Amino acid sequence: MAETVTMTMEQFQALIAQMNQSAVEGFKEAAKIIVRGDPEEAEKKEALKIRKKESREQLLMRIAEADAAAMARVKSCTHTRPEDGKYTTGGQPNNDGKVRILCQRCLAVWTITPSPENLRALLAGDLSLQGIKPPENIEPQVVVA
Numbered sequence: 001m002a003e004t005v006t007m008t009m010e011q012f013q014a015l016i017a018q019m020n021q022s023a024v025e026g027f028k029e030a031a032k033i034i035v036r037g038d039p040e041e042a043e044k045k046e047a048l049k050i051r052k053k054e055s056r057e058q059l060l061m062r063i064a065e066a067d068a069a070a071m072a073r074v075k076s077c078t079h080t081r082p083e084d085g086k087y088t089t090g091g092q093p094n095n096d097g098k099v100r101i102l103c104q105r106c107l108a109v110w111t112i113t114p115s116p117e118n119l120r121a122l123l124a125g126d127l128s129l130q131g132i133k134p135p136e137n138i139e140p141q142v143v144v145a
């Protein structure tokens with residue numbers, strides 16, 4: 001059986017007023033946090049921002065180091081095998097009509113435009129880029145491994 005409470009109209013109104021006051025105070029506190037932001041949350045956001053910036057700078061530094069290392073690797077490479085002096089290059093024609101020659105030791109890539117005859121011969125498999133001498137007048141692109 002349900003219990004019943006008996007109160008006067010004044011007591012009931014006082015209870016409602018107190019409940020309303022509590023709700024208003026709660027909303028006010030929540031609104032302050034929403035408007036100003038939770039100080040702990042703001043601190044965490046700032047720390048995260050600093051960490052992201054640091055990791056971005058570290059990443060850029062690592063990329064620059066990798067680029068420099070790749071460039072040093074290409075500059076010091078003879079693009080030949082030490083045992084027999086044969087070029088360690090290979091390549092293939094691309095859809096754009098250009099040929100990319102790659103050194104398998106240092107990952108340097110030279111892009112050349114072959115003559116139409118050479119391109120036809122390459123596409124037909126009558127001409128190979130295996131062990132071809134890299135072009136001396138073209139700067140290679142450096143592939144970061």
Ligand SMILES: [Zn+2]
Pocket residue numbers: 074077078079080103104105106107108
């Ligand atoms: Zn090389």
